[in-house]
Amino acid sequence: xxxxxxxxxxxxxxxxxxxxxxxxxxxxxxxxxxxxxxxxxxxxxxxxxxxxxxxxxxxxxxxxxxxxxxxxxxxxxxxxxxxxxxxxxxxxxxxxxxxxxxxxxxxxxxxxxxxxxxxxxxxxxxxxxxxxxxxxxxxxxxxxxxxxxxxxxxxxxxxxxxxxxxxxxxxxxxxxxxxxxxxxxxxxxxxxxxxxxxxxxxxxxxxxxxxxxxxxxxxxxxxxxxxxxxxxxxxxxxxxxxxxxxxxxxxxxxxxxxxxxxxxxxxxxxxxxxxxxxxxxxxxxxxxxxxxxxxxxxxxxxxxxxxxxxxxxxxxxxxxxxxxxxxxxxxxxxxxxxxxxxxxxxxxxxxxxxxxxxxxxxxxxxxxxxxxxxxxxxxxxxxxxxxxxxxxxxxxxxxxxxxxxxxxxxxxxxxxxxxxxxxxxxxxxxxxxxxxxxxxxxxxxxxxxxxxxxxx
Numbered sequence: 001x002x003x004x005x006x007x008x009x010x011x012x013x014x015x016x017x018x019x020x021x022x023x024x025x026x027x028x029x030x031x032x033x034x035x036x037x038x039x040x041x042x043x044x045x046x047x048x049x050x051x052x053x054x055x056x057x058x059x060x061x062x063x064x065x066x067x068x069x070x071x072x073x074x075x076x077x078x079x080x081x082x083x084x085x086x087x088x089x090x091x092x093x094x095x096x097x098x099x100x101x102x103x104x105x106x107x108x109x110x111x112x113x114x115x116x117x118x119x120x121x122x123x124x125x126x127x128x129x130x131x132x133x134x135x136x137x138x139x140x141x142x143x144x145x146x147x148x149x150x151x152x153x154x155x156x157x158x159x160x161x162x163x164x165x166x167x168x169x170x171x172x173x174x175x176x177x178x179x180x181x182x183x184x185x186x187x188x189x190x191x192x193x194x195x196x197x198x199x200x201x202x203x204x205x206x207x208x209x210x211x212x213x214x215x216x217x218x219x220x221x222x223x224x225x226x227x228x229x230x231x232x233x234x235x236x237x238x239x240x241x242x243x244x245x246x247x248x249x250x251x252x253x254x255x256x257x258x259x260x261x262x263x264x265x266x267x268x269x270x271x272x273x274x275x276x277x278x279x280x281x282x283x284x285x286x287x288x289x290x291x292x293x294x295x296x297x298x299x300x301x302x303x304x305x306x307x308x309x310x311x312x313x314x315x316x317x318x319x320x321x322x323x324x325x326x327x328x329x330x331x332x333x334x335x336x337x338x339x340x341x342x343x344x345x346x347x348x349x350x351x352x353x354x355x356x357x358x359x360x361x362x363x364x365x366x367x368x369x370x371x372x373x374x375x376x377x378x379x380x381x382x383x384x385x386x387x388x389x390x391x392x393x394x395x396x397x398x399x400x401x402x403x404x405x406x407x408x409x410x411x412x413x414x415x416x417x418x419x420x421x422x423x424x425x426x427x428x429x430x431x432x433x434x435x436x437x438x439x440x441x442x443x444x445x446x447x448x449x450x451x452x453x454x455x456x
Contacts (some may be wrong), residue, residue, distance in 0.1 A: 001090065002027060002028075002072060002073055002074050002075050002087075002097050002167075002192070002247045003021055003024030003025075003027045003029065003072065003101075003191075003192045003196065003313050004072055004101055004158055004160050004190065004191060004192045005017050005021055005070070005071070005072075005190070005191050005196050005197075006069070006070040006071070006099075006160040006170045006172065006189060006191070006215075007020070007068065007170075007188075007189050007297055008068035008168060008169070008170045008188055008215055008216050008217050009067055009068070009184070009186045009187015009188065010068070010187055010211070010217055011067065011125055011186055011187065012061065012065065012066070012067060013036055013037075013061075013064075013067050013068055013069040014034060014036055014061030014062070014066070014069065014293075015061035016061075016200075017036075017069055017070070017071035018034065018051065018054065018055060018060065018061050018071070018419065019258070020034045020189075020191060020196035020197060021034075021036050021051055021071050021073050021179075021196070022051055023193075023195040023198075024073055024191075024193060024195065024196050024440055025051060025073065025279050026396045026398060027073065027192070027193070028073075028075050028398065029051075029073035029074055030075060030081035031046065031047060031049065031073070031074045031076075031081055031083065031085070031086035031087075032046065032047065032049075032050075032051050032053075032054045032071070032072065032074065033045060033046025033059075033071065033072055033074075033087050033088050033099075033124035034046070034049065034054070034058075034064070034071040034072075034088070035070050035071075035097045035099075035162060036065070036066035036067055036092075037066050037068045037069055037162055037167055037168070037169070038065065038066045038067070039167055039431050041094065041099050041130050041164060042090070042162055042164055043046070043064055043066070043191060043367070044088055044090065044094075044096050045057055045058055046086040046087060046088065047062065047083055047086065048081055048082050050170070050298055051073065054274035056058060059109040060271055063404070066252045067187075067217065067317075068162075068169075068170060068216075068306045069162070070160040070161075070162060070170065070190075071088075072086075072099035072100075072103035072160075074086055074087050074334040077103060077126070078107070078124055078125045078126045078127075079123060079124025080124070083455045084122065085124055085125050086101065087099045087122050087127060087217045089125060089127045089128040089130075089131045090099075090128075090131055090280040090375040091131045091132045092120070092132070092135060093164075093172065093397060094164055095138065095164045095165070096131050096145075096161065097164075098127060098130050098159055099127075099160045099161040099195060100159050100160075101157065101168075101176040101178075101192060102155060102156035102157035102175075102176065103155045103157075103245075104126040104129060104130060104153055104154070104155045104157065104285075105154045105155035106154040106339055107126035107155075107372065110133055110152065110153070110443045111129050111132075111423070112288055113313070114129070114132050114136060117136060118122065119132050119135075119136070122385045125396070126155075126305065130149070130153070130157070130159065133149045133152070133153070134146065134149045134161065135454055137149050138147075138163070138171060140449070142163045142166060142169070142171055142214075143171075143214070143223060143227055144227070145163075146161070146214075147225055147226070147227055149365070150173060150175075151225070156175055156176035156177050157173070157175055157176075157177055158172070158173075158174040158175075158177035158178065158179040158192065159171075159172060159174070160172050161173075162388075163403075168216050169214065169215070169216055170188075170190065170215050170216075170375050171212065171213065171214055172190045172207070172212070172213040172215075173207075173210070173212045173213065174207050174208075174209065174210075174211070174355065175209050175210055176209065176351075176353055176379070177351070177353075178192055178208060178349070178351045178378075178379075179192065179207045180192075180193070180194065180197075180205065180207060181192075181204065181213055181410075182197040182200065182201045182204050182205075182222065183201060183203045183204075183220060183234065184197075184200045184201035184203070184308060186200070186217075187200075187218075188215040188218075189201065190213065190215070191363075194244070194394065195244035195394060195396065197319070198237065198244055201352070202237040202238075203236060203237075204237055205220070205222070205232050205233075205235070206235060206377040207222075208345040208379075208382075210224065210225045210443070211223065211224060211225075211230070211377070211444065212224070212227075214284055219381065220333075221397055235376070243394055244394050245283070247254070248342065248413075251397070252396040252397040253397040253401060255397075256395055256396070256397050256401045256402050257401045257448070258448055259392075259402050260401060260402045260405045260444050260448075261442070261444045261448070262404050262441070263390075263391065263392040263393060263402040263405060263443040264402075264405050264406055264409050264440055264444065265441040266392075266406075267390050267391050267392070267410055268409055268410050268413070268438065268441070269438075272393070272434055272438065275431050275435060276348075276431065276434065277417050277420075277428075277434060279413065279414065279432065281388075282370065282386050282387065282388050282414075283385075283386045283387075284386055286421045288368075289417065289418050289422070290421050291342060292320060292338050292340060292418070292424055293321075293338060293339075293340045294321050294340075294342075295314060295320055295323070295343075295344060296322075296323050296324075296325065296330075296337065296341060296342070296343045296344070296362070296367070297311065297322060297323070297324045297325070298308060298325050298326075298327045298330045298343060298346075298355060298358045298359075298362070299324075299326075299327060299352075300327045300328065300347070300352050300354055300355055301353060301400075302327060302348040303347055303352075303404075303407060304324070304326055304327075304346075305404075305422050306346055306407040306408050306411065307324040307344070307403060307411075308324050309408060309411075310408065310412075311324050312321075313411065313412055313413040313420065314411070314414075317416060317418070317419035317425060318419040318422055319419075319422070321423070326354075326362050327352065327358040329355035330358045330361065331354060331358045331361050333359045335361075337362065337365050337367050339366075341367050342367070342368055343358075343362035343368070343369045343370070344369075344370045344371075344372060344411075344414075345359045345362075345370070345371050345372070346371075346372045346373075346407055346411075347372075347374075347378075347380050348373070348375075348390075348400065348407075349373075349374070349375055349378060350373035350375040350377050350379060350380040350381045351375070351378055353364065356379055356380055356383070358385060359380055360383065363385075368382045368386070369383075369386070370386040370388060370390070371386070371428075372386070372388050372390065372394050372407055372410050372411065372414075373385045373387065373388075373389060373390065374389065374391070374395070374403055374406070375434060376389065382405070388414065390403065390406035390407055390409075390410050392405075395443070409440070412437065416433050416434070
């Protein structure tokens with residue numbers, strides 16, 4: 001859940017990177033660092049602990065001059081939390097500087113090879129291996145070095161990369177870890193998540209697996225792993241920066257608890273017309289729904305608990321047997337999947353690694369997948385056969401509230417539609433359930449309005 005921010009533009013980069021990293025603090029971290037490029041080299045400042053330590057070291061970024069750079073908040077996976085193990089990491093001579101989210105699974109094998117080539121390592125991290133590997137394959141062409149290095153890497157990653165020989169240029173690439181690009185009037189951005197750049201732009205490009213980004217203060221280029229330039233369509237983020245702020249609440253969790261009525265209302269209301277369900281946007285036909293003999297629900301964490309609750313509703317209303325799996329177990333247990341079944345994958349972000357792997361496992365076995373996700377254009381949404389969005393807006397708090405509520409509301413509606421198509425409930429019963437569902441946001445509001453008495 002580490003955070004990445006990168007900026008190449010017309011303004012000083014350090015304050016922008018620090019502010020962007022602050023917006024990603026909700027992802028959790030134990031250290032932070034930034035790398036700022038200049039004509040004479042790349043300056044790196046990093047520290048163990050909270051972001052405030054880095055702010056004090058750099059006087060809120062004022063002591064480091066430069067208009068392009070990358071920043072990172074690290075959550076330790078390889079090596080203890082320390083200043084030395086903090087990102088950014090660099091190759092010998094700082095020719096290549098890297099920030100990285102994810103896990104390089106074959107890092108020890110790559111490290112052993114590089115040591116035989118004369119490389120020396122200063123940290124315990126898998127990320128330094130990426131920096132040194134890029135340096136090994138760098139022969140003057142950054143794009144070629146990235147291509148050569150990444151075909152030898154096993155695992156997941158989102159990388160922000162600086163090459164000392166290319167002032168003003170930032171490269172980025174991803175595989176199974178979220179990464180976006182933002183375009184603003186004063187420069188371009190990379191980031192792990194939208195809140196990091198919302199104060200500057202709402203024009204965002206979704207980077208797909210194995211796509212490479214090359215950006216300067218005024219140019220954006222996208223390539224596939226073969227080095228061929230590709231065209232990408234920009235997306236507009238509808239929710240504003242205020243939606244990612246606390247809006248007067250003490251913390252994000254309290255804010256999002258109070259956003260549940262709106263989130264549930266938005267998720268429900270768009271799918272109910274004249275007191276009748278309309279799930280046609282999902283793309284599943286009535287005949288398909290009638291044919292399903294079994295449902296597999298796969299998710300992680302709190303989304304898994306949504307699946308457990310939904311199983312009771314689905315089996316009760318539609319009389320279809322339902323199995324619920326933790327995605328990490330589903331992908332490894334070699335599941336026996338029945339024909340004429342549906343796999344439902346639930347994920348707030350649409351980027352949950354185990355859930356994405358489970359989705360791919362189901363599809364390789366010929367089972368269609370319905371994704372219940374909150375983020376438009378996310379990996380799970382793109383790869384699923386059918387999508388049901390939850391429209392909860394940004395959820396910053398790690399402890400889920402409105403995402404859980406909207407996922408459950410969505411699966412209640414799906415269960416009702418499935419039951420009606422299978423003729424397990426009448427149209428009158430379905431309409432009565434819809435009428436009750438429409439009352440739910442107001443009931444949540446009444447509960448929240450009574451919070452002082454309930455707390456007492």
